[in-house]
Amino acid sequence: MKLHYNLKRALKLLSLALALVFCLLVLQDFVLCHADQNRERIKGYYLEDAGSLDVVLVGASEVYVDFASALAYERFGFTSYPYATQSSTILNYLAAVKEVVRTQRPKLIVIEINGALYNDDKIFDKEANLRNLGDNMPLNSNKAELIRKVATSDEIEHYVPIIKYHSVWRDDPKSQRWPQAIIADRLRGYTYLKGARTKTKAFHKEGKIYNYTLADEQEKLPLHPRAQAALTELLDYCRSEQLNVIFVRFPHIVGKGGLIRYKRSLTAADLIRSYGFDYIGLDEKYDEIGLDFDSDFYNQEHMNIRGQVKLTEYFGGYLAEHYGIGPSSLSDSQRAEWDESARYYEAFRELASAELKKGSKSRDMGGDLETQEKMQKYLK
């Protein structure tokens, strides 16, 4: 009798605890979190079927601003996804690559090295640069390793992010529009734009543009010791796992400050090549790509829709030609989803081009609901 009573009580207690935990997890995942384009992109990555991606691009904002996976699929038939977050530094890359290997093991991993070219501890230690990625990774040993190595704040807050973000309803009520897009992605089972993003602005650089003389540049500058160590660790891992990986630097408008980073990229390139991996520097290939520095960027480091289309077509073709990344073999449902993404990207492209032509205020465009609503009228 007493056993029965105790059992009943324990069951009640357990069910309450489970209901509470469930409720808190839902809150943590969808409401009391820092939801933005990074979250939508990384969460969207995990919606892709395992082994369905041919190429995964790892890096920072250049990756998803300059290259559009849905367009590459439409032009070349291969599937790809940017596993990238804004301001991501090289310290995040190893965990990102391990995560890509764990979930997709694609034919090719493309690593954009801009995150290795910083020379400021503040950037490496900036909590947000880690959180943009770490918060959105599922709990596993890669996430644990990332947190252990990079976190500068209380580690428990990275595992239980509600501790940090519980006041988001008060501090950043605007971010509450993102969870809706993320929930919509989850219900749909895939993201329309595959993490692509841009801004509706054409940037004009005042002063000297060094891209024209980069081919003659000989001086190399050392990497920050932390970047050097992290890149070496990443290269060791790629070699030990015999990964099919290439390193790349997407084009920037190289000004005075950018030149210093370019000189560091030469050092990084030497290190990468010493491991036997390919390094492709695109800063000096503006002509091949067909870039116009007056109309294809929205700032020195990121492209608008015109540049995005140009680079995707160039780089997609480059991958197909040099690395044999051909059309993907997808199931019918996967193909239908990618076709739908391509259709949405086309609408996105038209919308962004129209906004750009208008010369209106610079606006973020990506996977948020607002952009999706505006895209509707361009959908074919």
Added chain:
Amino acid sequence: MIYFFSTILPQFLDNMQRVIGPLTYTSLNFFLFVAVTALVYFLFPAKKFRWVILLVANIFFYMVCGWRFGLFILFTTLSAYLIGLWLEHRAKASKKLLKEKKAEWSREEKKKYKEKTKVQMRLIMTLALVLNFGILAFLKYYGFFSGSLNDLLGAFKIGFSLPTLKLLMPLGISFYTFQTMGYVVDVYREKTPAQRNPLKLLLFVSFFPQIIQGPISVYDQLAGQLFEGHSFDFTRFKHGCELILWGFFKKLVIADKAVIAITTVTSDYGAYNGTTLTFTVLLYALQLYTDFSGGIDISRGVAQIFGIDMIENFRRPYFSKSINEYWRRWHISLGAWMKNYVFYPIAMSNQFLTVSKNIKQSRFGKTAAGAHIAKVLPTSVASLIVFLLVGIWHGASWKYVAFGVWNGGIIMLSILMQPLFDAAADKLHVNRKSIPFQLFRVFRTFIVVLVGYVFDVAPTFSESMRTFWLFFTGQNFQEGMQQIGSLGLTSNDFNVIGLTTAFLLLVSLFQEKHEKEYGENVRQFLDKKPFMLRWAVVFVGVLAVVVLGVYGSGYNAADFVYMQF
């Protein structure tokens, strides 16, 4: 050996501190620690020795929180232990000798011997008090004393000054010193037997749920519970958790939000007008109560999980109808300690009784006023002294002295002038039992309490005087509203504080009424309600704390803004 104690052990303890992190009552680490301790405690097969688990947990807790100060608490325990035994031995030896000499000694000789024993015992007890309160006074008040003395000497241009020392306070020293000295006095008074096991006494002195902020427990009330091996009791566990949740609600949702505005004001005190300062003092009353009582609820809840009932420290003090009652409802354990160990010894001392007797026998004593003064003088003066000590206990600063004098002075005056108040009330035909009058008394007491809080809020005594001046001359509602809007709290925060305070008030009113009528608390009341309702309350409570509470490193959306994108 020397190397081990001078290098290896300190390094190990430093590393342990770093790895485990602070065990503050609102940290996850603390509750992990509580969960592990409770698990080991209840699974430990030998019930008789479960107190050892608690002791080990206490030592671990203290080591993690500040092992470098461990010697202080050990010294207090050891001195109390030895002096307790000494006092008991002396008392027993005296009784034995008196028994042996019962027939031999005259009444006078016996009385003389008893007095001699009493003096000896008092000296022994005083030794413990001087040693332990001496350490406390030195660490806590040296800065205040040396600063004040140096100011005074400087004013008289005397070329001598006491050195400035940077002294760190061992964790919980005020609480455990008061608690342990209470034990020594109880042994001296033969109210309680001396503890023969020093480890058990250490457990009493260092019980981890109470060491940081009390309550100051009485040996008789707590020790037995600590040494008894408790079995797991679901109802106690549940009540403990509910109390912890309530404590979290008060502390994290109300107090830690309100303190943001208070800190903003105190960090630039001179910049605010009378309206803002009035608001700040009101907010402080709310913050102080919710912070302190919330913390105590967490402590008591944790103890309750282990089957240990600690004394209640707050009983809705802002419902008090007099300042005397307020001090019986606010920080009850400190008030009780002061009453037992300071107030009664002073009020009942021969000197005070003699003064009272002399007044009574004088011509003035024959008048009604004289008779009244003769009757209440010991009580009122003892109250003033007690509150002076309470003020000093709160902090080493003249403003706390003023805080003590204000409270003690009001109590002294209210005792002395009671007949006048009674006469005035009679003359004005005031129905003292009516609800409006009761509400007036509550309001009046609250105002008196608020005046005391001004000394607390203001950074210095002179600033508190300026605050009183501004209450009357510096009111500017419009400017005040602007200032209040920039105290670091958003309108959402003020809404949360307002709504949760209204909820706290409702619960407190219910508790006040229910306790009076049925003698049970809200948790016991909830026990009788249907399962779904009970758990809904817990559910909503947890969510409220999680969503509305202030904890963690904090979120700033601007940190995530990448200027170039």
